[in-house]
Amino acid sequence: MFVSIVRTKNQLPDGFNQADISVTNFRRIEVGDMIKLEALRVFVTVAESGNIKDAADAVGRTASAVSMTLKQLEDEIGGPLFQTDRKNSLTALGNLMLDLGREQIRSFDKSVSIMRAFAHSRIGSLSIATVPSVAANVLPPILQRFLETRPQVQVELFDIDSAQVRRMVESGVADIGIAGDSRAGGGVEFSSLFSDRFQLLCREDHDLCRLERPIEWSDLSGATLIRNGASDRIEAEEHKRLSAQSLITVYNVTSLIALVKAGLGLTILPSLTMHGAHDGVAVLELADTSASRQVGLVERRDVPPSPIAAAFRAFALREIPALVAERLGRRKDQ
Known part of the structure; x- marks a missing residue:
């Protein structure tokens, strides 16, 4: 990441005038004024440590490399950041740079943390x-x-x-x-x-409950079947004929169960839909195992x-x- 120090039109480098500043020229002029984030980290570490040696240890670089980075940073900024070579006292510019540098580093680190968290599916x-x-x-x-x-x-x-x-x-x-x-x-x-078999839902006092075996399609002959969106996908021809005779279609499971309890008919639903007990109704297995x-x-x-x-x-x-x-x-x- 780079922090751009941008000049206004009244602060152009010597030898340039407004007519010379095309987009291409402006970009070329400003390249030298780009401050690397790592240089800010080095400066902030030195300012907080109070000396170059401890700062160099903290950032994992040599003392000479840290000194060179600080010199380049001061050249880029255009003024001294420390009052003495001991680097234990900041100038007014250095204090301003410290506040702004900390803010830039916090913002960058937070942005990187967010991007990494998003990439690793921890946020989003x-x-x-x-x-x-x-x-x-x-x-x-x-x-x-x-x-x-x-x-x-x-x-x-x-x-x-x-x-x-x-x-x-x-x-x-x-x-x-x-x-x-x-x-x-x-x-x-x-x-x-997963595969989910269909089951028959009827009142617990219905005659079908006494069969004590899986229900055949033929057992439903003459019964009133309540259609629903899920059971419409059953391919068995016997079921299609029963569905064609139905006069009631309900799509909400709660409403379906209420109508079955009230004795308006039977319905066929996926077993997962009927997971858990429902007072007043019985869940019966279908003999047709392909109904799923x-x-x-x-x-x-x-x-x-x-x-x-x-x-x-x-x-x-x-x-x-x-x-x-x-x-x-x-x-x-x-």
Whole structure:
């Protein structure tokens, strides 16, 4: 870093006039007046030490090198910084230089510290768009661990459906997304985290609860099915026929559960969505094991992530699969 000492038009070097000062000429004239930050460090250290020997030891240079640096600095500034050669008493210019030098050094060191912290993902901002089930059941412990060593990182969390997750990531509003949609394409790419099976949600007094076995699609014949955005991705033809007959569509999980409790119908949701007990409702396994969704990271294609986003991506890929396997009572490789 350099500290530039700039002349005004009334302080031009001898032999130059205003007409001579083009941008190119001005830059050439001023090169000799650039003060290196390290020279300021040497001066401040000498001023604080009160002698060259101790200052030289502190900065790891020889006494002669320190003396030469001070001489060059005084030449650049245009006046003496110390009252005597013993360097234990500052001139008025030296006192001014000491105050300004300390300020410049503090500012530079702080800037470097901030840049290094950003590069090492210790500071910055992280915007995450995710589906509600992940926001409620996965991200709390994940973010708690991730932020333990990054207490100054700012996090913004969007709780939305998979389609909106893709749009927010693609538009750059969100740095990274977590969605139940494995389709790549457009401006995003998908990295799988875990597979999440669909389950049936019904009132706990429903006849299906007495079957004591996984539910077949045929068992739902004649039942009232409440559609939702997540279950629309199930590919089974039997499910598509049942969905086509549905007259109610609800996208909010809390509202879905309330309608099921009220006896308005059954619904099918990913198992992570129904993690934890809900009074008055039963969660039943489906016999069709292909009825599942792939949940993963959604990222912008060909756009390098910020350091903090890259750190979170690596952390999520490492930690989320194991956490979900534990939450759902499955082995990690299932």
